[in-house]
Amino acid sequence: MSQVNERIRTEVESISLVDTHEHIMPEAERNEYAVDFGYLFAHYNSSDLVSAGMPPRLMEAVRLPMHYYRLRHIKRLNLHRSIPEPEREDMSLEERWQALEPYWEAIRNTAYAKQTLIVIRDLFGDKCPACRPGVEDLNRGTYLQVSKAIADSRRPGWYRYVMKEKANIAVAVIDAQLTDVDREIFAPVMRLDHFIGVRSRADLGFLESEAGTVIHSLDDLVRAMRTVLEKYVAGGVVGIKSGLAYERTLQYDKVTRSEAETVFNRIAGHLGEGPSWREAKPLQDYMMHQIIRATIEAGLPMQIHTGLQEGNENIITNANPTLLVNLFVEYREAKFDLFHGGYPYIHEWATLAKNFANVYADMAWVHIISPSIGRSLLHELIETVPGNKIMAFGGDAITVEMAYGHARMAREVVARVLAEKVDEGYLAEDEAIRLAGKMLRDNPAALFRLPVSS
Ligand SMILES: [Zn+2]
Structure with a gap:
């Protein structure tokens, strides 16, 4: 066991990670705050x-x-x-x-x-x-x-030193609502959630200025969203991210166009704060479906936050990944990158990745929430989910240093679980080593079409 353990650990250490998810601050800004x-x-x-x-x-x-x-x-x-x-x-x-x-x-x-x-x-x-x-x-x-x-x-080259030399990360998918990032280290995703969360004239104004068009109708809103998505694609995005489980339920119903239009028309003619989230839900649901269709056409995967929300005092039931089932059923051509092990709905989340060809199991954030959950969940994934859909590391950090710390903890979890799987006789050693490469590098590289060498 100990020799196997050591060989697997060495292999896992040597993998240049494809990190599915970070929020790392721009280095120039970082130097104001660090x-x-x-x-x-x-x-x-x-x-x-x-x-x-x-x-x-x-x-x-x-x-x-x-x-x-x-x-x-x-x-x-x-x-x-x-x-x-x-x-x-x-x-x-x-x-x-x-x-x-x-x-x-x-x-x-x-x-x-x-x-x-x-x-x-x-x-x-x-x-x-x-x-x-x-x-x-x-x-x-x-x-x-x-x-x-x-x-x-705060010195030049610090980000590259931490991300490349210390963390051995080949590339990190970054969700910071910026496409102007250091491409040696990062590959950007962008959010279109502001097209879903629109609820005032001020929000419409923000969208109009980003799209460079006026928005007077629901159709204008959808067109503006597509225009902005085209800009993101031109900016080199590798996916679209949605983080709306912080603000509302993940249940995106199939609503009629007229239900959505009624809400839009109220917002367009309203000078105050506009409707509440609950009142605005039909428009939001409609826009989510429109965004999924647009990402399918753009050939981009969609990252979706499920489970635990960062911060304090949120509504965990809003973030239950099973609420998304109708989207998985309807949009078979989409690629849903389902985040965070759905924690605490870990078994439901794993079940979704097992059941649906368009759902990918992304363990971003999990190993720093709980390394022991990370271990038991990875055991479960290896036994239930095809090895081409498991992604074992996303740092989900604001700072490069925390991305490094998370990478250390993730490698520890992956090496230990794979060694245990070999010890149990469930995996052969070479099989375990191949799986490590898939889960930590090849699977996310394929999903986000990132060129990395193994
Ligand atoms: Zn995140």
Whole structure:
């Protein structure tokens, strides 16, 4: 077992990953925000801090640089979402640490904290001669050193160093609503969710300016969506992403055109906030079906968020992947890249990938939610889902460092599960090694048509 384990581990380590999903900030912007330990709390672990009882406005004050980045990001995506104002913006680094400390101690056990510690140990641990033999922890004795190492990392080539040399990622599909990304590292997907979520004249104005056309009718709205999709295609997108399970149910009913038009006409003639999400649902459902048809025609896969929503206080039942079944049944020509193991609906999610030829099982985010769920889910996938549809890694990070930390944890899960499968006699060793290459590189490369060599 131990020799097999070692050989499989070596093979898994050597694979240049095709990473299905990241949100990594542009490097130039990153250098405005990567100034101290607040940079480590971009998302995920910040949600655990709030879950542990940290007041949200205090959390925003503690991660202040990343608070400013989150504001910028929300604006870029025109999201109907806000984040709390920081309690104060004038806290010293020491005051911010003291506010964080009890909550950081409370979340140390979560996998998000473990990922953070891997990042500190491997990327920010020995950047200053004074802190030898190396920092491996975030605590009152190290937060200044860690902050200095983060500030010192703002140098040309850092992204390539972390993503290529440290994480060994060949290419990462990036969902940041930008096509202007470093193509040596990233391949962009874009969202059309703003064409679904439209609910005011201001939203229509945003769409008109992006499409460069006027929108006076439901047909105009569909045409504008197609125009924007063409722009994205010209910009080199490899897929379309939908993240609407944060805002509404994944049940996209087949509605009549006239039902959708009634909602559109109300929005077009309304000066205020427009309809609620519930009232707007027929238009949203109609537009989702239109977008799927357009992505099929463009030959693009569609990434769909299912399961756990990042942040705090959301409605998990909205994100149940089984709500999408009618779309899988109707759009057989589509390629649905189903995210996040559907966690906590993991078995339902795996069942969908087993059952439908147009559904792909994407484990993005899973290994940092729970490595043990990652392991049991990968065991289940190997036994139930064809090996050409399993995709075992998507970092889902805002920072390159967290993408690295996640890649480490994902390789650990994949190597361990494959070694166990060989040990159980379920897979032959060479079969396990071939499967590793498919799940971590070849399958996503084929789905997103990315040229990578094995
Ligand atoms: Zn994501």
